[in-house]
Amino acid sequence: MKVWQKILIVLTLLVFLVGGLYYDTFYVAPTRFTVRYENISSEKIPAQLNDINILFFSDVHYNNYMTPERFQEVVQLINNAAPDIVVFVGDLFDHPSVLLPNEEVTATLTAQLKEINAPLGKFAVLGNHDLESSTTKELVTSVLSNADFEIITNRSILIRNKGSEAIGLVGLDSQLLGNPDITSAFANVSPNSFNIVVSHTPDIADSLTSDQVDLQVSGHSHGGQVYFPIFGSFYTAPYAEVYxxxxxxIDDKFILDVMNGVGTTKADIRFLSDPEVVMYRLQRKTTPTPTPAS
Structure with missing residues (x-):
C-alpha cells in the first residue's frame, strides 16, 4: 500500500471518529440517562435501615432543553431503580426568572414529579436557579410540595423504616443566591447517628463539621457537562470550583459525592459527563466478635 493511501485511510478514520464524537456529544449523550449505584457502610447505620436505597437527583433545568418527554425518561429511570427514599438536590427550572413557566408547564412537571415512588419519603433542597427571585422560589416550593416532596432547607429530619431506629438527613440552602445556616441545620443532629447532608452547592463541604457528617451529596456543577481530564470542564459554576x-x-472523615445532574444549561451537550441519578445503598457494618483464646 502506498504512503498516500495510508494517509487517506488515517484521515478518513479521524473524520469518522471526530464526527462520531460530535454526534454523541450533541445528540446522544444529553439523554443517555444512567443510574450510578454506590454502597456506603458504617457501624452507625442501624439494623432497621440496612439495605435501604436512597436515590438522589439534581439539576433538572426543566422548561428549556429538558422537555416533558425527556423528563419522563428520568422519572421512569428513577421508578425502575425502585428506591426507598428519593432526594432532589436543586435547580428544578432553567432560569425561571427569565422564562417564567406557565400554568401548563408547572402542572405537567408537578404531575411527573408526583409519579416518582418512594415508600419512605421524598425530600428536597433548593438550588440557585430556584432562588433567582421570590416568585421563582415560591413557584418551585409549590411544585415540589404538590408533588409530595418535603423541603428540608436548613433543617434536619430523622428517617425511619418501621421502627424507632433512624438516620439523619440534613438539608442546607444553596451558597449561591441562598443562605445556608449550618448552625440551625445541625441543631438537633447527633454525631452518634449516621448523617447524610444534601446541599446544591458542593463547596460547602469545607465548612462542615466532619464528625457530624458521613455522606454529603450535591449537584450544581453538571460534572462540567463537557469534561476533559487534562483541560477541565466546559461549565464551571461558582461554589463548585473546589469540588x-x-x-x-473530606478531612479523611466523610464522603462528598458531586453528581452530574440530569439536565443541561447554556448548551445541550454532554461529553464524559453523562446525565445521572445516584443511588446509595446503606449497609450496616458489624464489628466481628473476638474469638476466645484457647
Whole structure:
C-alpha cells in the first residue's frame, strides 16, 4: 500500500471518529440517562435501615432543553431503580426568572414529579436557579410540595423504616443566591447517628463539621457537562470550583459525592459527563466478635 493511501485511510478514520464524537456529544449523550449505584457502610447505620436505597437527583433545568418527554425518561429511570427514599438536590427550572413557566408547564412537571415512588419519603433542597427571585422560589416550593416532596432547607429530619431506629438527613440552602445556616441545620443532629447532608452547592463541604457528617451529596456543577481530564470542564459554576465532579474524601472523615445532574444549561451537550441519578445503598457494618483464646 502506498504512503498516500495510508494517509487517506488515517484521515478518513479521524473524520469518522471526530464526527462520531460530535454526534454523541450533541445528540446522544444529553439523554443517555444512567443510574450510578454506590454502597456506603458504617457501624452507625442501624439494623432497621440496612439495605435501604436512597436515590438522589439534581439539576433538572426543566422548561428549556429538558422537555416533558425527556423528563419522563428520568422519572421512569428513577421508578425502575425502585428506591426507598428519593432526594432532589436543586435547580428544578432553567432560569425561571427569565422564562417564567406557565400554568401548563408547572402542572405537567408537578404531575411527573408526583409519579416518582418512594415508600419512605421524598425530600428536597433548593438550588440557585430556584432562588433567582421570590416568585421563582415560591413557584418551585409549590411544585415540589404538590408533588409530595418535603423541603428540608436548613433543617434536619430523622428517617425511619418501621421502627424507632433512624438516620439523619440534613438539608442546607444553596451558597449561591441562598443562605445556608449550618448552625440551625445541625441543631438537633447527633454525631452518634449516621448523617447524610444534601446541599446544591458542593463547596460547602469545607465548612462542615466532619464528625457530624458521613455522606454529603450535591449537584450544581453538571460534572462540567463537557469534561476533559487534562483541560477541565466546559461549565464551571461558582461554589463548585473546589469540588466539581465525582467523589471526594473530606478531612479523611466523610464522603462528598458531586453528581452530574440530569439536565443541561447554556448548551445541550454532554461529553464524559453523562446525565445521572445516584443511588446509595446503606449497609450496616458489624464489628466481628473476638474469638476466645484457647
Amino acid at each position: 466539581n465532579k465525582g467523589k471526594y474524601k
